[in-house]
Amino acid sequence: MSIASKAAGVEFRNVSRRYGSTAAVDDVSFSIEAGTLVTLLGPSGCGKTTTLRMIAGLEMASGGTILIGGKDVTRLPATDRNVTMVFQSYALFPHMSVADNVAYGLVVSGVRKRDAAARAAEGLELVGLGGYGQRLPSELSGGQQQRVAVARALVLEPEVLLFDEPLSNLDAKLRRKMRDDIRELQQKLGLTSVYVTHDQEEALAVSDRIIVMNKSVIAQTGTPDELYRRPNSRFVADFIGGANLIDGELVARGGGTATVALGRLTLSVPDPGLPAGGILLAVRPNAIRLRPAGADGGINGGGDGSGDGIPVTVRKATYLGSHMEYGLTSEFGDLFVVDPNVANPVPAGATALATFTGDGIAAVAR
Amino acid sequence: MRPRSAVWLALGWVGFALLPWFAGSGTQPALAPPAPGPAGSALIDGLTSGRWWLLPVALPLLLALAVTALPGLRARQPAALLAGGAFGLAWVAAQGFAIGLDGWAWGWLGALFGPLPLGQGGFGAGAALTALSFLFLMTNGFAGLGFMKGDRFTAGAIGLVLAAIAAFVFLPVGYVLSGAGDTGTGGFSAGALWARLAAPDVWRLSCLTEAKSCGVVWNSVFLAVMTGIATTLLGLAFALVAVRTGFRAKKLLRVLTVLPIITPPFVISLAVILLFGRNGTVTLAMADWFGIPVSRWIYGLPGVLLTQTLAFTPISFLVMIGVVQGIGPSLEEAAQTLRASRWVTFRTVTWPLMRPGVANAFLISFIESLADFGNPLILGGNYEVLSTKIYFAVVGAQNDPGRAAALGIILLCLCLGAFWVQRQWLGKKSYATVGGKGDNGIPSQLPRGIKIAAYATALPWAAFTFVLYGLILFGGFTENWGRNNSLTLRHYLAAFDLSWGPNGLIWSGRAWGSLFTTIEVAALSAPLTAAVGLLTAYLLVRQSFKGRGAFEFLTMLSFTIPGTVIGISYILAFNQPPIELTGTVTILIVCFVFRNMPVSIRAGVAAMSQIDRSLDECSLTLGAGSVQTIRRVILPLLRPAIVASLVYSFVRAITSISAVIFLVSPKYELATAYIVGRVEQGDFGLAIAYSSALIVLMSVVIALIQFAVGERRIGRRAATPVTLQEKPV
Known part of the structure; x- marks a missing residue:
């Protein structure tokens, strides 16, 4: 397969995005290692899509620095960044054939038509749509359109591949299959991917790391396991996996565990790093x-x-x-x-x- | 990194140093030895002729050159370009306005700096290119600083549209405002302005108390209200018949909607004269059969009201058809399942939902009637309205541009007021309920009483309209309508005769000249209109920037300014340096572009809103720039809107009269102005023959284009692309 990866890391340093007086993203910092799939997870309006669009260059940061592959791209428009994106609506150009859609990015960046067509065919092969090139997007099913969108983003060999809620237009069964396919492709090609979703189960299933966002800031960052087992806030506990929230009393800490009194019960939980006193128990x-x-x-x-x-x-x-x-x-x-x-x-x-x-x-x- | 800045910088130098700075005669190739008079480029002229004020133009150019060429200053480039471009633009404009043909344009400058040895003419190619270069250097700098998402194209496009609107809409309107306070000696006084605005023949109410005519404002408003009511009711009746009855000949009704687009507005007046004028068919018949004396009753309020109602009912029909179609039938079905009868449903659901649309149709007709010029000119008689009064203040024996300007302000305020009401009040009150779902129920039939009423109003009126158009087409073939009805080709030959001379074909008919100019101007302005309009639509729909709402309002505003006001303002503004355009073909083209642009914007906005924004974003992330995105993604999807706005601006340029009647010159005469001139001379035969030729020509053009593009409606309803949603599932 000649479609290779030029995976690069992404770093946000104190990035904000303000619209007038309201901040959609407020002083956010994180870094994403090359070759990993990181999910931005959160309820709608939490700033995760804005964050994604700032990586793409579709939104400009109002403050802070964005680095891709160690280079400062804060002021670089989308066109000049080596980042591609799979859109929620797939955004397939309705007036072009599937092959032209996939070749589009190559053609506009000056690759010879022949080479572009060959690379496009390869890309379609990669997503299992070889032979569909001459169809129009409207002649494909939702899942197939999704694959075309992925192929189109892949053939440019981006430093970062972005997914904006890519599965939200598919039915439940297809969603499960597509998310496995995306994860497999990402691991096989060693891509750096940033994935936005509001579905916590999807996030747990595909991610190397998850960045949970709430109200324009990062609530917690970690592997799926860390987030599920050791949430650091009521919001994360409730948002990932759901939890019964019960008032308790932290009585003792030590050896990585803490003892919590709950009525007449005594429970042992992972040490939350909180001082003794009233706490909230998140019970799955x-x-x-x-x-x-x-x-x-x-x-x-x-x-x-x-x-x-x-x-x-x-x-x-x-x-x-x-x-x-x-x-x-x-x-x-x-x-x-x-x-x-x-x-x-x-x-x-x-x-x-x-x-x-x-x-x-x-x-x-x- | 910034090749385009370098290109614009180079063009700026070309404009400054090589091209003739001034327009008109006396310019010479820039590199020839300098001679006295307005000659040569700004550089040479400034150095040799004593026009020292042209030399500072070089400063921003030098600054831009320094930051572009010296690598050490690269980091400062955007800020320097922004500052330099802004300064350059400001300086070019300031010196242009401050120094006229005879030195200082404003007295106080002369008092301050002493007299100038010589003045200067209007901007020429050099000045235009340099100013354009400054504009784009400025917007490039703006984008370089990270505004507009760093997109130079967007920044440049916004700058261009704003500058064009400022120069060709707001500058002229500004001249009207200051012209209205002109004291006659070149000064401005609030007293003169007030005296003109408050003149008794404008506002008096004497018609209420004695048998004199009222002030021209009351005349205009009364006419507009009457026309508004009549056209709205008729339009509603037509819309109900077309949408909510089983009427068979719906396609015929649709033809009605195309008529006002292909007809010059005053043609209806001509037809009405053929029926009700002193030699009109009906008038003569009445006199023969019933002995009713022949009179001139049609000249005045009744005639104008009748013709305006005829002319604007189709527009109201178009608005109302959208309103009636917009009412989701499921709502009415819901009401009926809740045990409301047809009549109760109509009264409690249908009518309340239509009410905002009805008000909208009324306001549109109100504005159209205020702005209408052709019909009152031909049929007004002693009933004076603002638009005709403005015209006569300029062309008549009075020749008082100040008075015309003052009347223009009043007319402008009336129209803007109606426009404001429409946007503020109705904008938030629209209940359009068309959902994207296909199965929305079947429109319910009208209650019987309303159905009969609708048929009884709409059908006779439609028949009447068709009869009038028939008369126009036929009238050109009669010797002298009413007096001598024998058939002849005389009028057509007078207008469109061809003969062979020693040097081949001679276009000897009298109409050829104006017809060719008209087609040339229309053909030149149509693509420009479509381009500017669609570019603006792209900015409005696709780009979010600060002040977008205000930007949209400004672009739409120019649509509301009545043609007569545009005409008078262009005369006032472009008859003197720095922008000297009167008597040229350019002023006609510019006028059409900015008059018709809003329709093109609307067509573009409607079509572009249907194209999901993620399509262009996707194209951007795939490495295409704004320009490539527009060319490869947006334009192909916009083709129907492009065709619609091309056709519309072409046809409108051929049929409009109100603004251009001020701007035509013997060299560049337009068809409509020529026809009106013929009517004023009493030469009806030729006028009618020429009008019908125009109507036929327009119909052919529209039919050809419709044939080429496929089944699609043309005109105020933007042609809607079939399905442009990229989610077929």
């Missing part, structure tokens, strides 16, 4: 197990976790095939629980005993 829905109340009579359970169970009432029970979802009422407020035990579900209205498993609980600042 699958970190709570349910046992029917009557079975053991509410005595201390089978020793499957840290501490005792708490009595709860099942408000709602939903059967989802692979697992059960419960809405519980407890002394700590409403709880949302995902339980893989579908063989013996607890019916709605019943009382039950909820226990916390050791994993999947993190302490964050209140």
Whole structure:
């Protein structure tokens, strides 16, 4: 395959983007290593797309410095940056054939028509669309259009390849396949990619690292595992994976773990680096197990976790095939629980005993 | 890095040092030995003829040369270009305005600096090129500093459009404002301005109390309100018939909408005279059958109102058809499932949804009627309106440009007021509810009473309109309409005769000259109009920059300025240095470009909004510059809008009259002005023959283009591209 990678790193130094008095991106710094896929994740309006567009050169930073491959590109317009982008809407030129679309970037940068066509054909081959070159974009399905957009961005051998919510126009099943394909291609070619999404599951699935953004600033940066297991804020805990947020008391720290008092329970969680006092416990829905109340009579359970169970009432029970979802009422407020035990579900209205498993609980600042 | 800056810099030097700085006679090749008089380039003239004020133009050029050529100063280049370009532009403009043909243009400058030995003429090629070079150096500097996303093309385009609008819309309007306060000796006084603005024949209300005519403002406003009401009701009736009934001949109604575009506005007046004038068919028949005495009743308010209603109903129809179509049938279906009867649905859902559109149609007709010039000129009689009064203040025995300017201000304020109301009040109140979904229900039929009313108004009126057009086409073949109805080709021969002379074909008909000029001017202005309009549309839709809203308002404003005001302002502004254009073909072209540009902008905006912005962004990230993006992506997708605006500006240039009647000269006579001249001489036969020739010519042009581009509507409704969404799924 002659389509090679010229992957380069990206660095933001105190970059801001202001529109009048409001800041879409506020003093953001991060760096992306060459050859990795980094996801910008956050709710809509958090500034992630603006950040992406600043990498592309479609938005100009109001302050700070942007480096690509160690060179300062802050003032460089999109045309002069070696960065390509796969758009949410794919942005295929409707008046050009698929092959012309893919060859477009080569042709406008002065590559001979013949060479451009050959490279375009290669690019289409790479995304599994060899032989579709003469069709019009409107004659392709959504997934195929997506691939054309990827091929078009790839053939220029960009230093950075950007994806702006590339899968949001596909149905759920196709989305899963496309995200695997994109990840595979990225790893195979060693591309530097920046990927914007608001879907946390997609982010966890494709990324080497994730930058979580909220309200124009970076909330947390880390590998998918770090973010899921050790969120540093209530927002990140809730946004990635979802969590039950319960008030607790941090009583002791040491050896990388912290001890938290929750009512009469005592739990051991990864050390959040917070001082002793009131904290918030983020409990993943699958970190709570349910046992029917009557079975053991509410005595201390089978020793499957840290501490005792708490009595709860099942408000709602939903059967989802692979697992059960419960809405519980407890002394700590409403709880949302995902339980893989579908063989013996607890019916709605019943009382039950909820226990916390050791994993999947993190302490964050209140 | 910045080759284009270097190119513009080189052109700036060419304009300064090589090309003749001044226009007109007396210029000579720049490198010939200098001679006295307005001659040579600014460099030579400034050094040898004593026009020392031209030499500072070199300063910014030297500065730009230094920062471009010396690598050490590279980092400062953008700021230096910005400052140098701005200074250069300001200096060129300031010296141009300050120093006229006979030295200082303003007395106080002479008092301050002492008299000048000699004056100067209008800007020529050298000055124009140098100014343009300064403009682009400035915008390049601007882009280099990181504004406009660092895009030199965008910055340059915005600069160009703004400069053009400033020079050819705002400068002339400024001259009108100052001209209205002219004291007759070249000074300006608020007293003179007030005296003209408040003159009794402008504002008096004597028609209410005694049998005298009212002030010209009240006449205009009354006529405009009446026309507005009549055309809106008719337009609504037409739209209801076309959209909401099973009427068979809908295509015929559509023809109506093309008519005002292909017809010079005053042609309706001619037709009305053929029917109701003193020798008119109807008048004579009435006299024969019923003994009603022949009178001149048609000359005055009734005639103008009738013709304006005829002329502007199609425009109102176009607006209303959009409104009626815009009401989602699903809303009415919803009302009906909620147990509302047809009539209740119409009253409670349909009509409230249409109301803003109706008001809009009224305001548009109101503005059109105020600005209309041809019909009141021909049929007005003693009923004076602002537009004709402005004309007679300039061309008549009065020859009082100050008075014309004052009336122009009043007319301008009326139109701008209506425009402002339209934007402020209606802009936020539009309920257009067309969704992108195909299946939106079926438009419900009208309640019976309304249906009958709509048919009863629309159909006779349509028939009447077609009869009038038939008369125009036929009238040119009669000897003397009403008196001697024998058929003849005399008028056509007088206008379009050809003969063979010793040197071959001779265009001996009297109309050929003006027809050729008209076509030439139209053909030259159409591509320019389309280019400027689409460029502006591109900036409006595709680029976000500070002051975009104001920019849009400015470009649309020039559409609202009535033609007569444009005409009088161009005379006032471009009859003297520094920009001397009167009597040239350039002024006609410039006038058409800026009169018709807003339509081109609208067509462009409509078409461009349908092209997803990510397409150009994608092209940019793929390494294409703005220019390449426009050429390879936007223009191919915009082809229908380009054709629409080309056709529209071509046709409008041929049919418009109000502005150009001030600007034509014996050398460059236009068809419409010529026809009006014939009418004023009482030469109806030739006027009608020429008009019908124009109508036929326009129809052929439009039909040809429609044939070439395929089924598409032309005119105020922008031709919409079939499907330009890049998401077919």
